[in-house]
Amino acid sequence: MTNSSADGVPGDGLDVTGNLTLFQSFSQIPADLWKHQDLLIIQTKVVCAALGCIYLGAHASLRRPPSASPPPKKSKSGKTKKDEDQDDQFVQGLVASDAIMFPIMAGTVLVGLYYLIKWLEDPAIISKIMGIYFSVMSLGSIAKMAADSLHFITGFIFPEVWKSTSGTLYHFDNSRKCLYTLSESGERIYDNSKQSPFPGVLSFVGLTEQRRNTFWELRHLFYEHWTIRIGMHGIGKQKFQVKLNDVLGAFLAIGASILYQTTKSNFLSNVMGYAFSYVGVITLSPTTFTIGSSVLFGLFFYDIYMVFYTPYMVTVATKLDVPIKLVFQSNKQSSMLGLGDIVVPGIFIGLCLRFDHFLHYYRQQKLIPVELETEATSEDGQISTKKETQRIVHKPVYVNPQGQWGNTFWGNSSATPATKAAGFKKTYFTAAMVGYLLAMVMTLAMLLIFKHAQPALLYLVPGVVSAVWITGLVRGELREMWIYTEDGTLDKQDVVVEVDGNGNVIKEIEESKADQDEVKKKDSDAAKALVDKQGEDAADEKSKSSESTKKSRSRTVFVFSIEAPPSPAEVEASS
Numbered sequence: 001m002t003n004s005s006a007d008g009v010p011g012d013g014l015d016v017t018g019n020l021t022l023f024q025s026f027s028q029i030p031a032d033l034w035k036h037q038d039l040l041i042i043q044t045k046v047v048c049a050a051l052g053c054i055y056l057g058a059h060a061s062l063r064r065p066p067s068a069s070p071p072p073k074k075s076k077s078g079k080t081k082k083d084e085d086q087d088d089q090f091v092q093g094l095v096a097s098d099a100i101m102f103p104i105m106a107g108t109v110l111v112g113l114y115y116l117i118k119w120l121e122d123p124a125i126i127s128k129i130m131g132i133y134f135s136v137m138s139l140g141s142i143a144k145m146a147a148d149s150l151h152f153i154t155g156f157i158f159p160e161v162w163k164s165t166s167g168t169l170y171h172f173d174n175s176r177k178c179l180y181t182l183s184e185s186g187e188r189i190y191d192n193s194k195q196s197p198f199p200g201v202l203s204f205v206g207l208t209e210q211r212r213n214t215f216w217e218l219r220h221l222f223y224e225h226w227t228i229r230i231g232m233h234g235i236g237k238q239k240f241q242v243k244l245n246d247v248l249g250a251f252l253a254i255g256a257s258i259l260y261q262t263t264k265s266n267f268l269s270n271v272m273g274y275a276f277s278y279v280g281v282i283t284l285s286p287t288t289f290t291i292g293s294s295v296l297f298g299l300f301f302y303d304i305y306m307v308f309y310t311p312y313m314v315t316v317a318t319k320l321d322v323p324i325k326l327v328f329q330s331n332k333q334s335s336m337l338g339l340g341d342i343v344v345p346g347i348f349i350g351l352c353l354r355f356d357h358f359l360h361y362y363r364q365q366k367l368i369p370v371e372l373e374t375e376a377t378s379e380d381g382q383i384s385t386k387k388e389t390q391r392i393v394h395k396p397v398y399v400n401p402q403g404q405w406g407n408t409f410w411g412n413s414s415a416t417p418a419t420k421a422a423g424f425k426k427t428y429f430t431a432a433m434v435g436y437l438l439a440m441v442m443t444l445a446m447l448l449i450f451k452h453a454q455p456a457l458l459y460l461v462p463g464v465v466s467a468v469w470i471t472g473l474v475r476g477e478l479r480e481m482w483i484y485t486e487d488g489t490l491d492k493q494d495v496v497v498e499v500d501g502n503g504n505v506i507k508e509i510e511e512s513k514a515d516q517d518e519v520k521k522k523d524s525d526a527a528k529a530l531v532d533k534q535g536e537d538a539a540d541e542k543s544k545s546s547e548s549t550k551k552s553r554s555r556t557v558f559v560f561s562i563e564a565p566p567s568p569a570e571v572e573a574s575s
Contacts, residue, residue, distance in 0.1 A: 038330045038333045039333045039335075041330070042328045042329070042330050042333050042334070042335050043335055043444050045328045045335075046326070046328055046335050046337050046440075046444075047437065047440045047441070047444070049274070049326055049328075049337075050326075050337060050341070050342050050436075050440065051433065051436065051437060051440075053274055053277050053278055053281070053342055053346065054281060054342060054345070054346040054349050054350075054433070054436065055433065056148075056278065057277070057278045057279075057280075057281030057282050057346055057350060058281060058346070058349055058350040058352075058353040058429065059353065059402070060148060060278075060281075060282050060402070061281060061282045061283075061285075061350045061353070061354065062353065062354060062357055062401060062402055063354070064398045064400075065354065065357050065358035065360075065361055065362075065398075066358065066486075066488075066490035066491040066492075067358050067359075067360075067361040067362040067365060067395060067490075068361040068395055068396055068397065068398035069395040069396070069397055069398060069493060070397075070398060071397060071398060071399075072397075093285045093286075093287045093486060093487060094284070094285065094286050094287050094291050094292070094295055095287065095291065096290075096291055096294065098291070098295050098298075099291070099294035099295045099297070099298040100298060102295055102298055102299055102302075103298045103299055103301070103302035106299070106302060106340075107302060107306065110306060110312050110313065110316060111312055113126070113316050113320070114311070114312045114315055114316055117315065117316070117319055117320075123319040123320055123321075124321075126320060127320050127321040127322055130320065130322040131260070131261065131264075131321070131322050131323075132261065134272060134322055134323050134324075135257040135260055135261055135272070136257070138253075138257065138272045138275055138276060138323065139250075139253045139254065139257055140253075140279070141253075141272070141275035141276050141278070141279040142249075142252070142253035142256055142257070142271065142272060142275040143246075143249045143250045143252070143253035144249065144275070144278070144279050144282075145249075145274070145275040145278045145279065146248070146249035146252040146253060146256075147243075147245045147246045147248070147249030147250075148249075149249075150245035150248055150249060151243070151245050151403060152405060152406075154222045154223075154245060154406075155403055155404075155405050155406030155407065156405070156406040156409060156410075157198070157406075158172075158197065158198075158218075158219045158222060158223070158406075159172075159199050159406040159407045159409070159410045159411070160172060160406075160407050160416065161199075161407050161410065161411040161415045161416060162199030162200055162203075162410035162411055163410065163411045163412060163415065168181060169181065169182075169411060169415055170191070170194065170199075171188075172197065172219070173188075173190070174216060174219060174220045174223070176190065177195060177197070177212075177213070177216045178190055178191065178192050178194060178195045179191050179194040179195075195212060196212065197212065197215045197216045197218075197219045198215070199410040200410055220565070221244055221565075222243065222244055222245065223243070224243070224565035225241040225242065225243060225565065226241065226242050226243065226244070226247070226562055226563060226564055226565065227239060227240075227241055227562070227563040228240055228241070228242060228560075228561070228562050228563075229559060229560070229561045229562075229563070230559065230560050230561075231556075231558070231559040232557065232558050232559075233556060233557045233558070237559065256268055256271060256272070257272075260272065264321070266327055266329065269321075269322075269323045269327065270323070270326050270327060270328075272323035273323040273324065273325060273326050273339050274326065276323065276339055276343075277339050277342040277343050277346065280339075280342075280343040280346065280347065281342075281343060281346040281347055281349075281350050282350075284343070284347045285347065285350075285351065285486050286347055286348055286351050287485055287486050287487055288484065288485045288486070288487075289351065289355075289468070289469075289481050289482070289484065290482070292347070292348045292351055293348075293465050293469075295344075296344060296345065296348055296457075296461045296464070296465055297461060297465070299340070299344055299457055299461070300457050300458065300461040300462075303340075303455035303456070303457040303458060304455050304457075304458050306455070307454070307455040308455065313455075317336065317338060324338065324339055325337060325338050325339060326339070326342075337456065338456070340457070341456040341457060341460060344457065344460075344461075345432075345436055345457075345460045345461070345464045348432070348464060348465070348468075349429065349432040349433060349436065349464065351486070352428040352429045352431070352432045352468055353426060353428075353429040354486070355428055355481070355484055356424060356425060356426045356427060356428050356429050357401075357424060358484060359425075359477075359480065360424035360425065361395065361396050361398070362480075364396040365393055365394060365395055365396065366393075366394045367391040367392070367393060367394070368391065368392050368394050369389050369390075369391060369392075370389070370390055370391070370392045370496070371389055371390075390496050391496070392495065392496050393495045393496075395493070399417050399418055399420075399421035400418060400421070401418060401421040401422035401424070402422075403418075404416075404418050404419045404421075404422040407419050408422065408423075427471065427475070428468055428471055428472070431467045431468055431470075431471040432464050432467055432468050434467060435463040435464045435465075435466065435467030435468070436460060436463060436464050438463055439456075439459040439460045439462070439463025439464065440456070440459070440460070442459045442463070443456045443458075443459045443460070446459070468481075469481075
């Protein structure tokens with residue numbers, strides 16, 4: 001729900017009379033906006049804030065699509081394949097029934113809050129309780145947004161590459177504290193004359209040797225992972241990796257939460273609401289385009305009913321001073337936008353960007369001929385083996401495109417494999433963003449004409465959904481949109497398919513009996529090797545435990561440690 005007011009009175013902003021026709025009212029809006037430039041500025045802030053949150057959240061939600069195969073080795077981030085597979089999973093994937101349940105649950109909460117406000121006759125009490133609740137619950141969201149913001153800034157200050165005016169592409173080497181270029185064969189050519197840890201014009205800033213070494217250490221510190229170990233006897237232990245920016249983001253989140261409780265700052269309230277929206281776009285997945293469209297239209301009817309036909313939405317949004325909305329104010333004007341008007345379309349737009357990512361790798365897939373043996377039993381009981389040539393789908397290797405803003409700025413879109421991967425075509429994402437922008441403009445126009453709070457989803461849902469499906473229709477990719485899902489069923493390796501005369505895939509073929517037997521044999525051998533290894537490990541552990549018991553009867557109750565990465569000097573010495 002979006003609402004605009006002047007001096008706190010809804011709809012008292014522009015002199016658009018109700019006696020004019022709808023067309024005349026629309027034609028009068030530009031002139032009236034020019035007279036009331038404060039309102040124009042504040043509404044522009046609303047639109048830009050919503051678009052920016054969705055844009056950044058959608059890009060942060062990029063994961064390995066099922067059309068790409070996982071990297072075979074450790075990535076530069078130090079994550080193992082298991083860690084990356086865990087990152088591929090969404091916190092919450094929607095199902096078809098959510099199209100019905102979401103409006104029911106939202107309506108129940110909204111009506112409950114409305115009558116609670118009426119019963120207490122003092123919304124300040126509810127605002128205080130909910131403010132404390134949201135302050136605690138927002139810690140993770142603010143920490144994530146703050147950490148990602150710091151990563152973004154770090155990428156511009158300390159990029160991995162930069163391109164000189166002569167066209168030479170330089171790479172940074174933390175261990176040698178100098179820059180290098182790559183030959184045509186991929187061999188590193190070090191340039192000891194370039195020892196600045198900064199890119200571009202910043203590299204010409206004069207630094208003493210001590211300061212230069214400090215900045216190289218700082219660059220290394222921001223890029224390397226720290227290992228945090230925590231454990232408690234009888235409960236378990238856990239190990240995870242973080243970067244320095246993640247730790248700084250957590251401290252900023254705690255500070256922002258405490259400051260909000262003491263000042264009730266509107267700016268901090270917007271920051272908390274923005275963080276909720278940002279993380280919501282990242283972690284929620286509509287799973288498929290059909291489910292996403294159904295959920296959006298379910299909330300579309302809910303929003304219309306609650307704004308136009310009941311006092312619930314407007315009362316709760318205006319009476320409660322909690323971070324469930326973005327509020328923008330000037331000397332004479334104020335405007336607010338509900339977080340649902342960002343998150344609900346935002347998760348669908350994020351799906352569009354991930355679908356573009358999926359198509360990027362899908363178009364690179366190759367069909368490789370493979371001979372398969374199938375066994376057939378005749379009527380007399382004889383087993384015959386038949387060989388036939390089929391096609392196996394070869395998926396390209398995934399390259400993580402995130403965190404390449406700085407490298408693209410200082411280098412170019414083809415500087416590294418990661419920057420190339422980040423430059424995939426974003427057709428459906430662009431269509432959805434344009435649809436969202438036009439729908440937001442229409443929402444604000446109707447708000448100014450009718451001088452009444454408008455259900456933003458009334459315009460956003462048709463604008464975004466129709467833009468995406470029409471794009472698929474024009475491009476002839478409705479089939480791809482229909483079958484695309486993020487529930488994990490498409491994430492298969494070495495899929496054998498049957499193709500027609502034009503090379504188009506008709507259907508997938510199940511594994512032959514011989515392949516299944518081979519897999520079973522490999523699994524059996526692997527299981528036997530694992531049992532043997534576990535037996536050896538158990539014997540070693542028993543031996544170590546026995547020696548430890550002899551030395552001491554004590555046990556560790558609680559462990560918390562932070563392991564810092566080795567410095568560049570230590571890395572160079574070890575190599």
